[in-house]
Structures are given as structure tokens and as C-alpha cells.
Amino acid sequence: MADVLGGFEQAVLLAVVRLRDDAYGRAILKEVQKRLDRDVAAGAVHATLERLERKKLLSSRLGSGTPIRAGRPRRYYRVLPAGVQALNAARQAVDQIWRGIKWPLVTVRSTV
Amino acid sequence: MSVDRLNPRPPRWAEALVRSVIEPRHRESLSGDLLEEYRDTIVPSLGGGARRWYVARALGFLWRAVWPWAWLIAAILVARGVVDMLVPTHYTRGVVHPRSRIMGEALVMVWVSSGLIAAWRFGRIRSGVLVAFSAAVAGGAMSVVGSLLSLALWHDPQTMDAIAHSGGLDEIYGVPLILVPVGTWFGIIGACAGMAARLALRPPPPVVRLFDWDRAAWICGGLLALSIVGRDWLDWWLSPTQDFYARSVVSTWIGLGLFVAAGLWTGFRSRSIGRSAITGATTGLIAAIAIDLVIAVTLALKHDPHTMRMIAASGGLSEAFLLPFLIAVVGTVLAVATGAVAVGVGRSVDRFRAARP
Numbered sequence: 272m273a274d275v276l277g278g279f280e281q282a283v284l285l286a287v288v289r290l291r292d293d294a295y296g297r298a299i300l301k302e303v304q305k306r307l308d309r310d311v312a313a314g315a316v317h318a319t320l321e322r323l324e325r326k327k328l329l330s331s332r333l334g335s336g337t338p339i340r341a342g343r344p345r346r347y348y349r350v351l352p353a354g355v356q357a358l359n360a361a362r363q364a365v366d367q368i369w370r371g372i373k374w375p376l377v378t379v380r381s382t383v
Numbered sequence: 384m385s386v387d388r389l390n391p392r393p394p395r396w397a398e399a400l401v402r403s404v405i406e407p408r409h410r411e412s413l414s415g416d417l418l419e420e421y422r423d424t425i426v427p428s429l430g431g432g433a434r435r436w437y438v439a440r441a442l443g444f445l446w447r448a449v450w451p452w453a454w455l456i457a458a459i460l461v462a463r464g465v466v467d468m469l470v471p472t473h474y475t476r477g478v479v480h481p482r483s484r485i486m487g488e489a490l491v492m493v494w495v496s497s498g499l500i501a502a503w504r505f506g507r508i509r510s511g512v513l514v515a516f517s518a519a520v521a522g523g524a525m526s527v528v529g530s531l532l533s534l535a536l537w538h539d540p541q542t543m544d545a546i547a548h549s550g551g552l553d554e555i556y557g558v559p560l561i562l563v564p565v566g567t568w569f570g571i572i573g574a575c576a577g578m579a580a581r582l583a584l585r586p587p588p589p590v591v592r593l594f595d596w597d598r599a600a601w602i603c604g605g606l607l608a609l610s611i612v613g614r615d616w617l618d619w620w621l622s623p624t625q626d627f628y629a630r631s632v633v634s635t636w637i638g639l640g641l642f643v644a645a646g647l648w649t650g651f652r653s654r655s656i657g658r659s660a661i662t663g664a665t666t667g668l669i670a671a672i673a674i675d676l677v678i679a680v681t682l683a684l685k686h687d688p689h690t691m692r693m694i695a696a697s698g699g700l701s702e703a704f705l706l707p708f709l710i711a712v713v714g715t716v717l718a719v720a721t722g723a724v725a726v727g728v729g730r731s732v733d734r735f736r737a738a739r740p
Contacts, residue, residue, distance in 0.1 A: 296416040313440070314447045317413060333412065338390060339422050343415025 276361045282307055283319045284358055287329065287348045295334065295345040296320070320348060328354035391426050393418070393437035400441045403513050404448040407506040448505075449517045452497040456522025456566070459489050461529035464555055468537055471545035494519065494566040498573025503581045508574045515570020516563070523559030530555045599652075600662045603645040604669030607714075610637045611670065611707060612677050618697040619690055638710055639717060642666060646718030650725030654733075659722020660715060667711020674707045 276284070286302035287294040300316045323329040329348050336342035350358075392398075398414065405413050417440060426433040463486045472480065497518045502511030546552060586594070594601050614634045618624070642663055649655075649662035682700075694700060 296412060297420055300416075312443060313413075313417065314444060317409065318447075321409070336411075336415065337419075340415035340419045341390070343411045343418065345415065346409065346412035 276357050279315070280319055280323060281358065281361055283316060284323060284328065284350060284354055287350050287354075288358070292347070294348045297345075299348065323354065324348075326353075327351060328357055390422055391433070393421050394434055397434075397438045397441040400513070401444050403507060403510045404444050404501075404505060406504060445513070445517055446521075448501060448510075448514050449497075449521055452493055452514065452518035453521035453525060455493045456490065456518055457525035457529055459486055459493065460522070460526035460559055461533065464526075464530050465533050468533065468542050468545055490562065490566070491569055494569035495573035495576075498570035499577035499580075500573075502574040502577030506578075506581060508571075508578045511574025511577055512567065512571050515573065516567040519563045519566030519570070522566075523563060526559050527556055597649070597662055597665055599645045599648040600665035600669060603641040603648075603662075604666040604673070607638055607641045607666065607670035607710075608673035608677070610634060610641075611674050611710075615674075615678065615697075615703060616681075619693045620685070623693045623696075638714065642714035642717040643721045645714075646721035647725040649718075650722030651729045654726050654729045656719060656723050656726055659725070660719045663715035663718020663722070664711065666718065667708075667714045671707035671711050675704050678703055 282303050283299060286299045286306065290298050290302055296313070296317065299320065300311065300313050303316055304311050320329065320331075324331060328351055330351055331346050331348045334345040334347050336344045398418075401417060402410055402414050417437070421433060421437050425436050429436055463482065466482065472482065494515055498511035498515040500511075501514035502508055505511075546555070582590075611634065614630060617630065624630070645662050645666045646659045650659040653659070694703065698706070
């Protein structure tokens with residue numbers, strides 16, 4: 272299951288988990304940018320949300336429009352049980368890989 | 384005025400551009416997100432520069448839709464130039480060289496595909512045209528840069544001579560520009576095909592609702608129109624005959640059978656004679672309108688004396704245009720009668736099911 276999710280997909284899914292009922296496109300984008308600490312293209316987040324929805328890890332619904340959006344609705348996302356499973360599996364895989372290694376790693380000077 | 388200050392608008396063309404390259408399902412929400420960001424964060428922080436920010440985002444959206452096609456166009460143009468430089472050949476004026484043909488066909492494929500896929504994906508013909516045009520412009524510009532780079536690598540006298548023999552530097556830099564209108568034209572063809580395919584395979588919700596409202600009428604009416612138009616075409620062009628009796632018997636039975644089917648179908652499903660009457664009338668009207676339209680178009684295209692003689696021999700134009708409406712009236716009565724039978728059968732089935740332990 273862990274290989275189903277890429278790093279960016281995990282960031283987007285976790286943003287949806289964190290935002291709960293307020294997980295819509297712009298808020299997710301800001302959350303991902305904050306967590307990854309870099310500028311992320313809105314198109315990239317949108318494409319990932321679309322992909323995760325196709326994989327049945329997320330579902331979405333349209334909310335109501337607001338004047339600041341010229342009445343255009345927000346699309347709210349929600350993590351599905353399969354999405355939670357995929358996140359757990361991804362986390363487990365990372366823990367497994369790091370088990371027994373002291374973190375942070377110290378640079379070892381090569382003697383070769 | 385105060386509303387404008389509170390809710391400043393980004394450039395209209397940029398908004399239209401963004402909305403052209405977003406899938407219909409996300410068009411409102413995604414363009415709304417961008418507008419919210421613009422009004423909520425960017426205008427307060429950037430002021431006059433906010434419009435530039437929006438234009439940059441709009442171009443970013445366009446680039447996401449265009450870049451694979453632009454790269455393909457640039458690759459084809461640069462590859463052709465490099466092959467001409469490295470493996471010179473003799474071009475004869477007025478004769479299409481195999482290299483030119485291969486390049487031309489590859490470009491046409493890319494232009495048509497870019498329009499087709501964009502129109503399919505974004506659900507608008509204009510999106511297909513926009514993507515094809517932008518791909519032609521961006522691909523052409525990238526090919527010029529590619530050609531400049533390849534010239535920087537290979538510019539020995541022999542190579543320059545080969546370039547001169549294959550049209551010269553003017554052609555390397557001029558052809559991509561000339562190809563923009565050609566590419567856009569092929570993009571329009573692709574966009575129309577993509578939109579037609581989308582409408583056929585993913586009909587818009589109003590069409591689906593109309594179809595769902597009375598499937599029996601659409602299916603039976605469509606089949607009835609096909610059978611009557613087919614019969615007319617047989618009589619007039621495909622296989623003219625002087626003896627129309629056998630054909631009339633067959634087409635009459637097909638028509639009656641379709642009205643019977645429509646009445647039975649709706650009567651059994653709805654358990655309502657009134658619904659059967661509506662389905663019968665709709666079946667007849669759909670067929671009559673479709674038949675008259677097809678006949679009008681075919682007559683506009685083909686009206687030579689022989690055809691007009693055959694039409695006159697098989698009942699004339701008045702029969703061709705009016706008979707379908709007469710059939711609709713008779714068919715409605717038949718649909719009501721068979722609908723009543725189906726309602727009776729359906730209610731018996733209901734009673735039988737209800738009585739079952």
C-alpha cells in the first residue's frame with residue numbers, strides 16, 4: 272500500500288486531514304506550502320487532488336459561493352477510509368526504513 | 384465604485400484564459416480559488432502588481448495544458464533542421480521531399496491531437512483552438528531557440544552550405560512563424576472532433592435529463608426515423624423500384640412494431656396509460672421532426688431531375704414531409720392501446736408479487 276502514495280501525495284492528503292472541514296483548494300495549497308516550506312504551483316496541488324480522488328482516497332463536494340469568489344463555490348475535500356489506510360501504510364513504511372538509525376544523520380567523511 | 388474597490392477584478396481576458404484550460408468539473412471552484420487568493424491576499428500586498436500576478440498564474444495554467452504539444456512541435460522542427468544539417472540532401476523546387484512529407488504529417492498529427500484532446504478534456508471548442516494556437520506559437524519559438532543552439536554547435540562551411548541548399552536560415556526561422564496559422568487551423572479541426580466525441584460519449588446533463596425523461600420515446604423514435612429515412616433513400620437513390628407495395632408493408636410493420644414497443648415499455652414501467660400516450664406522441668414527434676430535417680438536408684444536397692422523378696413516383700414531397708406526422712397520430716393511438724395492455728399486465732404482476740408469501 273505504501274508505494275501507492277508519493278511524497279507530494281502524502282503532503283496533500285495530510286493537509287486535507289489537518290484542515291478537516293475547511294479543506295478546500297486554496298486552503299490546501301497554503302497548508303502544503305507551509306508544511307513543505309516552499310512555493311507550490313496551484314496546478315500541481317489541483318492535479319494531485321484529482322489523482323487522489325480517482326484513486327478513491329479522497330472525496331469532494333461543492334460548497335456555497337461567497338462574494339469574494341464572485342459567487343463561485345468552493346470544492347471541499349474529505350479523506351476516505353482508503354486514504355487513511357494509505358497514509359498509515361506510508362508512515363509505517365518510513366518508520367520501518369528508519370528503524371535502528373539514529374536521527375539526524377551525521378556526515379561521515381569518506382576514507383576511500 | 385466601492386464594490387469595485389472591495390472586489391477588484393483581474394484582467395477579463397486572463398480570467399477567460401484560466402477558465403478555458405480547467406476541466407468543467409473544477410472550472411468554478413478552481414477559478415474561484417484563484418480569484419479569492421487575488422482579492423484576499425495579492426491585491427492588498429502587491430497593489431498594482433496584482434494584475435501581473437494573475438496574468439502569470441493564467442499563463443501558468445495555459446502552459447500546463449500546452450507544454451507536451453509545444454515540446455513535440457519544437458522537437459519535430461529541430462529534428463528536421465538537424466537532419467538537414469548533418470545529412471544534406473538535394474531539394475528540387477516544386478517537389479515534396481519525403482523528409483518534408485514526414486515532418487508535415489507529424490506536425491498535422493500533433494496539431495490535430497492538441498486541439499482534439501484539449502476540447503475533449505476542457506469541454507469547449509475554444510479551449511482546443513487556444514491550446515493548438517499556443518502550442519504552435521510556443522513550439523515554434525522553442526524550435527527557433529533549438530535551431531540557434533544547433534547552429535552554435537555546428538557552423539562549419541559544409542553545414543552552412545547544407546543549410547543554404549535546404550532553404551537557408553530564413554526558412555529555419557521563418558517556417559515556425561508561418562506554421563502558426565496552419566497549426567491553428569488543424570487545431571480547429573481537432574477541437575471540433577474532440578468536442579463531437581465528448582458530446583457523443585459524455586452528453587451534457589440537460590441532454591441526459593431529456594433522454595432520461597423518456598428513453599422509450601427517444602429510442603423508438605430514433606429507430607422509426609432511421610427506418611423511414613432508409614426507406615425513402617432506398618426508393619429515391621439506392622434501389623429505385625416501380626413496385627412499392629412490398630416495401631410499404633415492411634416499413635409499416637416496423638413502424639407499428641416500434642409504437643407497440645414504446646407503449647408496452649412505458650405502460651409496464653410506469654403503470655400509467657397517460658404516460659404511454661405521452662411516450663407514443665413523443666416517439667412520433669421525434670421521428671417526424673428528425674425525418675423532415677434529414678429529408679430537407681438531403682434534398683438540398685441532391686435534387687437532380689432523376690431524383691425528383693423518383694420522389695414523385697413514390698408519393699411526392701408532400702407525402703415525404705407530412706406522412707411522418709400522420710404516422711405520429713396513428714402511432715399514439717396504438718401506444719395508448721398497447722400501454723393499457725401493459726398497465727393491466729403490470730398490475731397483475733404487482734398483485735401476484737404482493738400475494739406471494
